[in-house]
Amino acid sequence: MTTFLGLPGRPGRPGSRQSPSEPPHAPRGVGHLRAADPFPVAARRALADAQLRRNLSKATTTIRAKRAAVVSELPDWEELRAAGEAIKAATMADLDRYLGQLEVAVTARGGTVHWARDAIEAGNIVTALVQAAGATEVVKVKSLATDEIGLNDALAAAGIAAYETDLAELIVQLGHDRPSHILVPAIHRNRSEIRDIFLREMGDVSPDLTDDPAALAEAARQHLRRKFLSATVGISGANFGVAETGTLCVVESEGNGRMCVTLPQTLITVMGIEKVIPSWADLGVFLQLLPRSSTGERMNPYTSMWTGVTPGDGPQSVHLVLLDNGRTAALADPVGRAALHCIRCSACLNVCPVYERTGGHAYGSVYPGPIGAVLSPQLTGIEDNASLPYASSLCGACYDVCPVKINIPELLVHLRARHVEEARRTHRLPSAEAITMAAASYLLADPGRLAAAQSASRSGRLLGRRGKITALPPPLAAWTRARDAPVPPPQTFRQWWHSQHGDDRGGPAPGDRSDRSDRSDQ
Amino acid sequence: MSARDEVLARIRAAARTGAGKAGTASSPAAPSPGPRYRTRSELAGPQLLELLASRLTDYRALVHFASAATLADEIGAALQRRQARRIVVPPALRLPLPSFVTAISDTRPFLSPAGLAAVDGVVTRAAVAIAETGTIVLDGSPGQGRRAISLVPDYHLCVVDAGQVVHLVPEAVARLSAGRPLTWISGPSATSDIELERVEGVHGPRTLEVVLVSG
Known part of the structure; x- marks a missing residue:
């Protein structure tokens, strides 16, 4: 591993904040990219x-073991990773060309391509498409891109009900909750919490529902079945969009994705512009990397691929919304x-x-x-x-x-x-961190100053309880907001050394390099 | 400026300031040395079928072997065990079906989704199967039919010929045509959304039965 962990270097680009020539970020006030709290x-x-x-520890421990087992089965895992990296880097280097190719290929097969600068524009495009289809309900397959742009909120504002059909997304939606994981959005919920949510929110579920995962999955199947069979508009994301062929690809497990991209007459796919891949053959790399890394399976149960419109099979009105939103x-x-x-x-x-x-x-x-x-x-x-x-x-x-x-x-x-x-x-005023660094630089430059400061630090013992300081005074308060500081020892190292060796500041013992602290040329 | 032109202009501007560390955007494409990952089978014949069968079984699919001579018996036995009486079949299935089933051919006017939900199962062929991952791929050709017919019924019986089986994912991708609607199936419908415990059977067919035909 060659992780670079050196000191911060020069900034990647000149100019302060965002200059007019730089691409804009995702707009505030829409979607789910910003935290309410730091x-x-x-x-x-x-x-x-x-x-x-407890829930997280159990889930992450399980999935780590599953992933490790299926990754170790492949003798060429590292070669696949290298290929995946190279394909992605090459794609980013020529992104405009590949998106143009994708647009041409999708259009040639009877699909319609839309472009969205940001979350607001994407929400408007999708809403207009749903309205044009005359629908007031849509079924959705789990999609991070549509969650990122707050699509369900935009649809709701237009009077359109969006039904999440992925089991975990359903748990989140019924629980009036937020997703907490990319793959398993309800990973923070255990089985009994999920049962309680279903009993409270589903309406059509038996009060005898147990917390057996199979019973919970069955309840979800029954709950969504009618929706799938009558839906006229489906909304999806895309795991991959192949520039060469115009093929879109959705990787899933439950079959809800197949339902959403197959049964409705209108299919709207929202895809981040970075999801394009250059060639058909690239799928041979990513369809090995993705399932083994995500669910820890050799292959996920279902993968759907479609290229524009197929007469007589699946949606006859197919749309692709290409999303920037800060990318x-x-x-x-x-x-x-x-x-x-x-x-x-x-x-x-x-x-x-x-x-x-x-x-x-x-x-x-x-x-x-x-x-x-x-x-x-x-x-x-x-x-x-x-x-x-x-x-x-x-x-x-x-x-x-x-x-x-x-x-x-x-x-x-x-x-x-x-x-x-x-x-x-x-900021006109230097940050606490900058002040601290300047102070450290001053102290460390001179052994006398350092000794005096170390000695003074013992006063910190007055702040501590049971070996910890949980709140330091300003300007050091920022440090203890996220962690405890240890109480300084009763003696500094120098004081201990003096107590053991008297006032002998003569030559250091063989191998002792403490004389370096006497250098003053720093 | 249209959204399309603006996004593309942003990408070009970003490419100027953000051209990767190697400046790949402006340099001519390096000659490709070809993939270093596996793209050609290391297995053949019976080994390939055995691997496919064991990987399918791993993910709770039911697997049977048949020869051309025993195919009709295997299909009949499977449908009998399932007690399937009304089944939907794609056009040009060309498989021997037992006399106790009523086969509904999926031709225009197509069955509605609700109509498909009411049959006992579906029988199809496949386009390609991948041994290493235990995957069957349907591409909508004759004998496989519309995507909906292998999705809505709760039982899917799929007949795979030995010649359709490849070892590796890249081999399957090379055999498949992008122009067709593809469904990759690896075991029955499943979810791991509750405490990451795999549960078979959510929205797709809850039972997948595969007959591998050789000779």
């Missing part, structure tokens, strides 16, 4: 929920753009020690976990998600499992640097 506040709340932590802003960052390679498998969530403890809600975006921490701030502009790049221990587990080798730790450090640089440019 990560440390939301995380503290999540950590206090013992049930949540081009990420593309403009030569380092950050790698976050656009993500194929939404969620492997990085499942291995992340931070995610495993806080869950997805703490990230405040439809994209939680390590990938969300590097993607959400780029889509919204860092100032709107400034705490996310710090929501990581930089352990690197996410990079190791990423099927397209996104170097998430490097991106996290890069975005921290951009955040610091932007804050420096836009």
Whole structure:
């Protein structure tokens, strides 16, 4: 692993904040990319929920083992990862060309392509298409892109009811909740909580419903069956869109995706512009990487692919909405753009020690976990998600499992640097961090100053209880907002040394390099 | 400016400021050395069928072997076990069906989704099967039919010929045509949405039975 964890370098691009020539970010006030609270506040709340932590620990432990088992079956896993990375990088380098190809191919097969600059425009396009189809209800297959843009809210405002049909999305929708995981949005709920939600919200379910997962799945099947059989408009996302052929691809498990893309007469697919892949053969790579990384299966139960309209089979009115919503802003960052390679498998969530403890809600975006921490701030502009790049221990587990080798730790450090640089440019007063660093630099430059400061630090013992300080005074208060500080020991190292060796400041013992502290040329 | 032109203009502007570390946008495409991952089968014949069968079984599909001579018996036995009497079949199925079933051919005017939900099952052929992943691919050709007929009924009996079985995913992709509507099926409908525990049977057919025909 060659994770770059060095000091923040120069910012990736010149100019302060967003200059007019740079692509705009996802607009505020619409969709689900921004948190109500910064990560440390939301995380503290999540950590206090013992049930949540038990649910997450059980689920992530299970999925990690499943993934590891099916990945180890493939002798060419690393070659597939390298191929996935190369395909994605090449796609981003020529994104305009591939999108143009995709548009031509879809149109040639009888589909209609729409372009949306942002969430608001995408919501308007989809709403108009549903209204043109004369529908007041739509069935939806789980789609992060439509959740990102708050499509259900936009449809509801126009009097259109959107029914989520993925089991986990149904649990979230019926529970008036938010998704907390890319793959299993209801991962924060255990079986008995799900039973309670079904009993309360479904209306048509037997009061004898047990919390057996098979019984819960059966209840969902019955609940949605009539909706599927009568729906006239389906809405989906897309895992892949093949530029060469115009083929769209949805990967799923339950069959709700097949229902949504097959039975209605009108199909509307909302796809982020980064989901295009150049060639048909590329599917041979991604259809190996994605299922093994996400559900830990050799292959997911169902994958649907369609190319425009097929006469006599499936929807006869087929639409593709290509969505920007901040993606081009990420593309403009030569380092950050790698976050656009993500194929939404969620492997990085499942291995992340931070995610495993806080869950997805703490990230405040439809994209939680390590990938969300590097993607959400780029889509919204860092100032709107400034705490996310710090929501990581930089352990690197996410990079190791990423099927397209996104170097998430490097991106996290890069975005921290951009955040610091932007804050420096836009704030007249230096930050607490800048003051602290300047103070540290002053103290460490002179052994006398350091000794005096160390000695003074013992006064910190007055603040501590049972070995911990839970709240330091300003300007150090920011440190203890997210962590406890240890109480300083009764003696400093220097004092201990003196007590053991008297006042002998003579030559150091062989191998002792403490004389370096006497250098004054730093 | 239209949304299309504006998004494309943004991408071009981003490419100028954000051209990757290697500046790939402006450099001519490097000659492709060809894939380094596996693209050709390492298995053949009976081994391939055995692998497909074991991977299908792993994901709770029911699997039977047949020869041309025993195919009719295997299909009859499967439908009998299932007690399927009314089944929907695609045009040009060309499979021997037992006399106790009523086969409804899916021709115009097509059965409605509700009509499909009322039959006991569906019998189809396949386009390709992938041994390594236990996957069967339908492409809507004659003998496979519209996507809806293998989706709405609760029981799917699929007959796969040995010559349709490949070892690897890239081999299947190479055999398939993008122009056709494709359905990749790996076991019956399932979900892992409740505590990541796999449960078979949500919205698609809850029982998938496969007959592998060789010789």
